[in-house]
Amino acid sequence: MNRRTFIHKTALAAGAAFSIKPGSIPAQTAKTAKIVQSYRSDVRGKGGSPLGASIEKLLDTAMENYYQKKVSLVWTSLFKENDVVGLKVNCLAGKGLSTSIELTDVIIERLLQAGVSKGQIIVWDRLDSDLERAGYHIHRGSARAQCYGNDRLGYTSEIFEYGSVGSQLSRILHEQCSAIINLPVLKDHGICGVSVGLKNLFGAIHNPNKYHDSAGDPYIADVNMLPQIRRKVRLTILDALTPQYEGGPPYMPQWTWKMDSLLVAQDMVALDYTSWQIIEEQRRKAGLDPLKAVGREPVYIATAADNSYRLGTNDPSKIEIVQV
Amino acid sequence: MMISRRHFFKTGSAAGCLFMLGKTGLAAQKSATSGSDRNLVEARYYEKQPNRKIKCVLCPRECMIDDLERGYCGVRENRNGIYYTLVYGKPCTAHIDPIEKKPLFHFLPGSEAFSFATAGCNVFCKFCQNWEISQARPEQVQSFDLPPRQAAQIAAEKKCASISYTYSEPVIFTEYMYDCAVEGRSRNVKSVMVTNGYIQAKPMQDLCQVLHSVKVDLKAFTERFYKELVSGQLRPVLDTLVLLRKMNMWTEIVYLVIPGQNDDPRELEQMCRWIYKELGPGVPVHFSRFYPQYRLTNLPATPVQTLNKARKIGLDNGLNFVYTGNVPGDPGENTYCPKCKATVIRRIGFSVTEMNLKNGTCSRCNEKIPGIWS
Numbered sequence: 001m002n003r004r005t006f007i008h009k010t011a012l013a014a015g016a017a018f019s020i021k022p023g024s025i026p027a028q029t030a031k032t033a034k035i036v037q038s039y040r041s042d043v044r045g046k047g048g049s050p051l052g053a054s055i056e057k058l059l060d061t062a063m064e065n066y067y068q069k070k071v072s073l074v075w076t077s078l079f080k081e082n083d084v085v086g087l088k089v090n091c092l093a094g095k096g097l098s099t100s101i102e103l104t105d106v107i108i109e110r111l112l113q114a115g116v117s118k119g120q121i122i123v124w125d126r127l128d129s130d131l132e133r134a135g136y137h138i139h140r141g142s143a144r145a146q147c148y149g150n151d152r153l154g155y156t157s158e159i160f161e162y163g164s165v166g167s168q169l170s171r172i173l174h175e176q177c178s179a180i181i182n183l184p185v186l187k188d189h190g191i192c193g194v195s196v197g198l199k200n201l202f203g204a205i206h207n208p209n210k211y212h213d214s215a216g217d218p219y220i221a222d223v224n225m226l227p228q229i230r231r232k233v234r235l236t237i238l239d240a241l242t243p244q245y246e247g248g249p250p251y252m253p254q255w256t257w258k259m260d261s262l263l264v265a266q267d268m269v270a271l272d273y274t275s276w277q278i279i280e281e282q283r284r285k286a287g288l289d290p291l292k293a294v295g296r297e298p299v300y301i302a303t304a305a306d307n308s309y310r311l312g313t314n315d316p317s318k319i320e321i322v323q324v
Numbered sequence: 325m326m327i328s329r330r331h332f333f334k335t336g337s338a339a340g341c342l343f344m345l346g347k348t349g350l351a352a353q354k355s356a357t358s359g360s361d362r363n364l365v366e367a368r369y370y371e372k373q374p375n376r377k378i379k380c381v382l383c384p385r386e387c388m389i390d391d392l393e394r395g396y397c398g399v400r401e402n403r404n405g406i407y408y409t410l411v412y413g414k415p416c417t418a419h420i421d422p423i424e425k426k427p428l429f430h431f432l433p434g435s436e437a438f439s440f441a442t443a444g445c446n447v448f449c450k451f452c453q454n455w456e457i458s459q460a461r462p463e464q465v466q467s468f469d470l471p472p473r474q475a476a477q478i479a480a481e482k483k484c485a486s487i488s489y490t491y492s493e494p495v496i497f498t499e500y501m502y503d504c505a506v507e508g509r510s511r512n513v514k515s516v517m518v519t520n521g522y523i524q525a526k527p528m529q530d531l532c533q534v535l536h537s538v539k540v541d542l543k544a545f546t547e548r549f550y551k552e553l554v555s556g557q558l559r560p561v562l563d564t565l566v567l568l569r570k571m572n573m574w575t576e577i578v579y580l581v582i583p584g585q586n587d588d589p590r591e592l593e594q595m596c597r598w599i600y601k602e603l604g605p606g607v608p609v610h611f612s613r614f615y616p617q618y619r620l621t622n623l624p625a626t627p628v629q630t631l632n633k634a635r636k637i638g639l640d641n642g643l644n645f646v647y648t649g650n651v652p653g654d655p656g657e658n659t660y661c662p663k664c665k666a667t668v669i670r671r672i673g674f675s676v677t678e679m680n681l682k683n684g685t686c687s688r689c690n691e692k693i694p695g696i697w698s
Contacts, residue, residue: 092392127463151463159619166450166619190377190390207459209398210448210555247375250391 033270033313036322038062039261043241050102050241059106059237062264065324075114078234079179084120085111086177086232090185090200090239091125091134097251098134099183099239103262107181107237108145121145124172126203128152148172155206163222167205174228182236182268186243186275188255192216193291193298195249196275197236197268198224198311215296221304224268224311236271238263245282257282269304269312270319276301365412367400368499369527376405383446383495383522384560397496398461399444411442412500414467415475416457417491420482424674426490426518427649428576429659430608430695431537433669434676437516438479441491442467442500446522448555449543450619451582458492472500476507486536490518498527505534514696521564522556528564532571537696539576540565544586545595553585553620562598569603574696576608578649581626581634583614592634596641605644605662606694611635612649632656645694661686661693668693 038061043054060071067074079085087107089099104123111121119142125131127149128138139147153176155168173180184200191212192199198220202208211219224230240263246255259278265271276298280290291297305314313319369382376391380400387395389402399411418440423432425439443465445458452458457465470478479487487508489501494517505515514536521540542561543554550558568575577599581587599607611634613626631648635656638646648656652673659669666688670678680687684697 094392155464161619190388206461206464207398209394209396209461210459212396213555248390249393250376252375 033265033267033319034066034322035263035265035267035271035274035319036062036066036324037240037261037263038065038324039259041260043260044258050100052102052105055100055102056106056109058260058262059103059110061324062237062262063110065322066264071110072113075110079111079114079116081115081117082120083116083178084122084176085116086172086180087121087123087183088173088180088200088203089123089125089131089134089136089183090195090203091130091136093185093187093249093251094133095135095251096242096253097185097187097244097248097256099185100241101135103237103239103241104136104183107183118142118144119146122172122176123147124149124170124203126150150203150206160226160228162225164219165205165211165222165226167207167223167226169206169226169228170204173204173232177232179234180229180232182233184236184238186238186240186259186263186278188244188246188248188279189296189298190248191296192220192300193296194272194276194279196238196272197265198272198300198304201229201233204229215299217300218303220300221309221311224304225309230311233268235264235266236268238265238271238275240275240278243278243282245279245286246288255286267312267319269301269314271312272298272301272304273314273316274319274321364408364410365499367407367409368502369524370407372405376402378402378405378407380407381524382498382527383524384557385446394461395446397444397446397493399442399496409497409499410462411444411467411497413469413471414462415440415442415470416460416462416465416467417441418470420484421488421490422674423486423488423516424671424676426488426516426539427578427610427612427647427674428516428537428539429610429647429669429671430576430645430693430697431516431574432485432514432696432698433679433681435485436483437486437488437490438475438482438484438513439488439490440470440475441489441494442497443492444496445493445520446496446556447493447520450553451580451614452618454491455618472503472507475504476511476513479508479513480511484513486514486516488516488518490516493522494519495523495527498523498531502531502534505531509534520554520556521561523560523564525563525567528567529571532568532573535573537574537576538568539578540568542577542579542595544579545591545598546586549586553582562602565599566602569607575603576610578610578612579634580612580614581630582620583623583626583630585623587626587630587634589633589637592637593641596638596643600642605642607643608645608647608695609638609643610647610649611638611656613651615650628654659693661689661691663691664689 038058040058045051063074064071091098136147150170153171159166184196189195192215240259240261242256244256304311371379380387380395385396394401420436421439423435423437443460443462494501508515516537518539547558550556611631615625635646644662648654657671658667661668668680685692
């Protein structure tokens with residue numbers, strides 16, 4: 001697939017509504033959310049698995065274009081040597097639909113280059129078993145980046161509340177990490193519509209099972225309003241290498257496609273909205289009904305954007321997508 | 325040393341149970357487990373759906389659950405299209421309690437109940453007293469192995485008249501409860517379920533074949549309350565109460581009176597009328613005192629006069645056995661003969677201090693007092 005075809009096919013069903021400027025670096029205003037989508041046609045090896053070297057280029061390109069700095073400066077501007085950086089991956093679905101290890105490895109490499117020490121990098125998700133199912137190796141200590149689930153350290157004894165939500169927080173997030181990089185996967189969700197950046201942070205609370213009624217609305221927005229979470233998430237890097245447009249959150253290979261992209265954003269609402277449109281476009285191509293018609297429109301995204309939350313924007317006219 | 329309830333549940337209950345197991349010769353099983361796959365048991369109430377989905381039909385929520393996901397209760401998981409309970413034989417707390425603590429006032433008074441719970445609950449009450457286990461997933465608490473046969477064995481050895489499934493919500497460990505009740509029957513140990521009543525008819529009917537008594541927490545008499553404070557619905561609970569009546573299951577009702585939330589006299593009157601009409605005058609109703617808990621710490625404790633008023637509403641509407649709860653020493657804790665008004669059972673807190681009951685009748689006037697007395 002050439003670049004033109006790629007842009008035509010993936011960008012975004014509601015493409016006309018977005019301001020798409022391939023290669024451009026838009027001026028950011030307070031009202032504009034920016035998303036950088038990087039794509040490479042050579043991210044896969046012969047077996048179809050992601051190639052670390054290509055993922056590295058994919059990530060570096062995305063980060064340079066998002067922050068408008070050389071990659072060597074990007075990471076040092078984001079993280080200090082004394083930061084403890086949590087990489088919140090999404091591994092529930094196991095191999096095939098989890099945050100790719102190659103991406104996580106490149107991010108770890110960049111953090112190390114920025115001066116963050118190995119033991120101060122924690123790859124985490126809900127359970128050790130979730131991580132292992134996705135191919136991650138559990139490790140604690142300082143010999144290399146750590147990797148473990150919430151079940152290792154447990155949750156705070158204190159309950160944190162916002163709106164409809166009252167939850168104990170992951171001690172990894174609350175007590176260990178000073179900063180979080182959110183690393184969701186682009187996928188359909190059988191109850192909430194889509195599971196992207198906002199939903200991925202359900203992994204930071206002890207009782208996500210209580211918050212799936214009404215397609216996750218307003219619970220997902222409420223979790224993201226918790227200041228203990230909100231103030232630590234510094235950016236979201238969306239793994240859109242092999243997204244899934246139906247049958248999620250479990251891995252259903254018949255409904256995946258090769259998008260070979262990463263999307264970087266700080267405005268998670270804009271990212272979730274954009275991701276939703278990508279999923280909808282893929283569903284349309286596959287002849288599936290829109291999520292609204294099947295009773296799982298991700299209305300939590302609009303809630304997260306509304307005046308009482310202001311977590312970001314879901315207004316396409318305010319979302320600038322840079323494709324590189 | 326004062327131990328807070330939270331601290332007790334965090335550290336005491338697992339240890340206490342292990343101590344108990346050790347004393348009864350089961351020390352070899354004391355290794356606490358968390359999140360282990362051992363003893364996975366297939367759930368009994370679910371329907372398979374396309375694409376490895378399942379539909380849970382245990383409780384009124386009817387959760388649709390994708391592969392590798394769990395239901396609202398957090399203790400039942402879909403694995404490759406098969407639904408499993410993660411808490412079968414894995415309680416996280418166990419104690420021997422007076423039966424009055426449940427509270428059951430017309431069921432073997434003065435007896436003890438071997439009481440235990442697993443993690444999890446199918447509602448989300450903002451006033452939950454045991455939220456640290458009820459709102460937790462199995463891997464978030466320390467559990468231990470206690471297969472049904474051993475649970476019944478402990479109850480028998482400790483001379484407990486009953487096993488009580490309590491503290492969290494036994495609906496969510498229904499398979500385990502059922503099998504424990506069967507084992508209990510073989511040892512002449514009865515079984516009591518302390519529940520929110522949020523369960524579908526079929527599993528409740530099945531349980532009625534093995535249980536001896538059910539205490540239902542009727543949390544309010546409005547859908548608003550159930551929606552806002554319980555994350556559930558009232559109607560299914562009322563249906564359960566009617567079903568229990570039809571199945572001739574001995575049932576008592578507890579109503580936790582929360583200031584400003586469910587203490588409107590009109591609501592209480594409506595509820596008492598409904599109980600009288602649908603369940604009859606002999607069903608004991610306990611109006612219990614609320615203390616600030618969990619996510620409702622901004623409310624005051626229930627004034628005792630509110631409880632007395634609620635009790636009067638119940639009596640005025642024809643209910644014969646209306647109690648006040650969580651007010652030790654209050655006269656509303658006693659059982660009075662509906663005919664001669666004599667004190668049939670006198671209680672202080674969870675202790676029975678006087679029994680004037682003869683073969684299930686008032687020893688003064690021979691009026692039959694409903695309940696299970698032996």
